[in-house]
Amino acid sequence: MHAASHGHGHSHDYVAANREHFDKEAHKFDAWPEVGVLTKKITATMRETHPHLFDKDTTEVLDYACGTGMVSRELVPYVKSIVGVDISGGSVESYNKRTSELGFAPEKMKAVCAELKGEEHELGGAKFDLIVCSLSYHHFASIDAITRTLASFLKPGGSLLVADRLPTEETEEKAAEDYPENVRHTVAHFNGFDEPEMRRVFEGVGLQQFQFMDGLTGTILGKDFKLFIARGVKPL
Template structure:
């Protein structure tokens, strides 16, 4: 099986799964607590300025993390391959009274090309709890680095270890890194994307039936 075919299988599986379950995503056990712990770590990792900071939230899901970041930035654009998730994201910002010019989501499968996202570059790109679903994390990291302004930061939040035996069977087919993602793999991806000043920290989230308690936050700066 080729890498491209392998990647396509996971991308298709994720798109289908999240389209189907988008309306339930925010109601999973401890989803709100998990999002809150992620937001806290992200806000500690970067000096957000609500007057100037522009954010791209990649694999944004329903926007449960983005809504926590929105009060701290000038604008936030969510991107996801799942139309179901994008629809939930945009419905959620309407329900929370957030202006669409400040926060919205679009469906896109980004490649890192000038024609994408109207040529906009961002101060911060965030990807939260999605890397374990992605086969080629180095390629995605290069794509995300493309959308950063010089001096901008890529922040990736994910699991350093996972007990796949605890993950419900219907989800397993959409997880590419079933044991979690090592710090060395993330650092290698950041290095290959031309991101410097790398550092990684661990923090605790709520333990759930699907997720471990330990979470990492990796950060690097576009040189």
């Protein structure tokens, strides 16, 4: 059964579907030019829009749903350290192999395979100045639950930055056709998210100073779509 046929229902195990898919496909991602171009565009926009969030001496980053580390590798020159987290062991293995080849020490940049729940002991109790999640929210069954979890890993005053696609005028079913057949079972939200929904979700978990930047465009698999970057801040 494809995700398209049950919309936003939770009967489908998106975690298992994504883990299995990305374990299998991880080795292909770094050689996918469109994704590399889009990642560069998103990370550059994050830095240009929120330059004060990036400090080489102090900023500790969590890259959530980090995949093979494309976002981490773009941001690592501008921060103190990055921890990538992904549910896919194959992606994490690829991330750490590449990190090692590039000569980064684990203290600077590393990935761990985990499904975070927001519990105190996770990630050794670490908290972060900045959490980034790029082009992954559409894979999560509940963006409210995942945002609550991510907010729990922020230091007071820390920021969450989420990049994903904006909705089109299409129905969810029609938007599903933008995705290849073999990945549809991994996608929980085919038609992206708008500003009111992201504001509701961020503010619903107590994040403040909501900002929404939506002037970005990208191309994946030959399809053009519009992107946003949302920001929320954990209160001091």
